[in-house]
Amino acid sequence: MGDGPPSIWEWIGRNWDTGRVDSIKSLLTDHLTMSFVPILLALLVALPLGLACVRWRWLYQPTSGLMNVVYALPSLPVFMLLISVTGLSQATVIIPLTFYGMAVLIPAVVDGLNSVPDHVRQSAVAMGFTPLRRLLLVELPIAAPVVLAGLRVVAVSSISLVSVGALIGQGGLGGLFTRAYQNPFLPPVIVGIVLIVALALIADGLLVLAQRLLTPWVRARKGAAA
Amino acid sequence: MNWLLSFFGWLGEFFGDADNWTGSGGIPARLLEHLQFSALALVLAMLIAVPLGLLIGHTGRGEVIVVVSANLARALPTLGLLVMFVLLLGASSIWPVIIPLVLLSVPPILVNTFEGIRGVDPELRDAAYGMGLRGGQVLGRVLVPVALPLILLGCRLSAIQVVATTTVAAYTGLGGLGRYVIDGYATKDYASVVGGSVLIVLFALVVQVLFALLQRVTVSPGVSRRLKVR
């Protein structure tokens, strides 16, 4: 047998930064790009679309129907179908993830804005807020907790979903899974799972922190209720 | 528009090939496999998650399990979990693949069943007990029918998850429609990749429609408020 298989720490040390594209460090960077770009894009699209759905009620039914369908599409075949359009690039993963994110965020934005009590909206109008200022200073802050809750779901699932892209060679840390399966060897899988879960938890934690900073009154209210 | 032409070309090639319609690698057989694996995993997940969700929701004990499992299930990468189980347990049977499939589909059902039961108006629960229903009757005759939309939503979300994960599981040797995609990609047989992908997407959409129908049939109009107030 000679040397036994390397321990998990040895393996990490040997593969952390080899300068090649499949080093852990480079996979991690790819993973971050492919998960955060869709999260951001989804938010940027979902905010105006959600606002539009609240402003023009008839828009919501078809939009949410479409988003339900989008959400039901399995990721792997969608990646595969996109290859013929976008090739084997990061965009092939980023585009579907953006749509999955929108499927969660658009209803969240709509629910959030609908959670603004009517008397609050009315009194803002009565005090002479212009529609834009009312949106920015009154309605969006009140909608923020619901939107942020949706964003947490999107962030965590995007980070874990990127790894499926490994099956078309664009999976960030998911690449560790395919490598482990091809030359049967456990440590890469463990490292991959742990890193992805850790990334997801960090992102989730940061969003919780953002929620506390952005909407301090939510916590104050909970404290008062307890 | 070049890609659109090749897209339809591949589709024609895939579905027009008579060999693709017969034998163990044919579309009917693969479809049946996909259905069997998905249904097996979903039914097992429901058998675990629905009673557990009902119990936790009804007694109010063990909420932590629900919260933790929901967060963990979302964060765990499906491909990683599949590879891990296959490497640990070997690929001698379907179980190393079915187990992670079930594990990943339990949380959506669990969370929604729990939320559904817990969200029932306390007045309703009070009225039910006050009229002399026993604990089990309150659960079965009042709480479950009222929470049914959410319970079914959980099952639908899990079904989405299972269909997608069954596809990915083809990478670790499971049969089903995912084979066309994985094998086709490996051998650069794009007709197979595109044809298989379209089949899976259609399969997923049919499952959605079936769940919508199930909801229509099983949820009382008094709960879904489908009827117009006359």
Added chain:
Amino acid sequence: MITFESVTKRYPDGTVAVDRLSLEAPTGEITVLVGPSGCGKTTSLRMINRMIDATEGRILLDGEPVQGIDPPTLRRGIGYVIQQAGLFPHRKIVDNVATVPYLLGWDRKKARGRAMELLERVGLDPALARRYPFQLSGGQQQRVGVARALAADPPVLLMDEPFSAVDPIVRTNLQDELLRLQSELNKTIVFVTHDIDEAIKLGDRVAVLRVGGTLAQVADPKTLLSEPADDFVREFLGHDRGIRRLQFVSTEALRLRTDLTVPEGGAGGASGEPWLLVVTGDGRPVGWRSGERPGELEPYGTFVHGRDSMRTALDAALLSPSGCAVAVDEEGRVVGVATRRALDEALAEAADG
């Protein structure tokens, strides 16, 4: 009869919700538990059907301690009505009403037949039976709640603030309906409310509870208004309890004058009187004619002689510039006029009694 024997409810954290409550709710009467929030009135009610179990003391239902009866069995024999009606949203109205009969194993046809009968009894259109609760108004839902509680014809009815979530007009209707039903059914009813007016209107006996779950006073409404036991009860009854007490004083003994009416179109009448009541040919009131301005008719107020209370009669007098109340019979025909002097005499007597 329901008997509370020194019943205490203490929660594990030490809070005492009900403190040594002794009380009787006589058979066939409405006993109202009333008091501010935190007085333990709902807790007391819920201990009767064991939705909550008493810590100390006993509650007897016709002499039998409820603690010895299996709760679901006990509850199936006691009607229970709560604030938001608590109707099952997934079942049609008829099946909601038939809930307890189904539980008791009646066959479907009999249970539904009974449900239809009850819907009519509580004043609901039978066409509503096929609807779902969300298709009914709050007042209608509350009536269904009452029908559901009556479905298995239980001798006892527990009502926990059943009318407090509906608007005042609907509430008055529901209260009148309950009194009408009770006059037909003679159930033993325990009714919880925080509204003292509701308590006085509905109760044969009213038990006033104070914060901390002790009994301040139990009496019939008239006694409660005239002889409040202490400052707490006095304050809880409010400022105009003198006026309100008049609703328990009959107008039977009120002296009426029959010489103050003139027929429509006719002139004159007993001269020298400042006000005369103009009536139609079949005896219905038209208006007051003043001696100073005979061309104009002034408004009048009526009360049903012998049925309405002194409060109504006084109210009728205050509605008219004449200061007199018009006494009518059940059909609305004038039987006489109660003058200020007559009202004054009756009031003096009421103040003495």
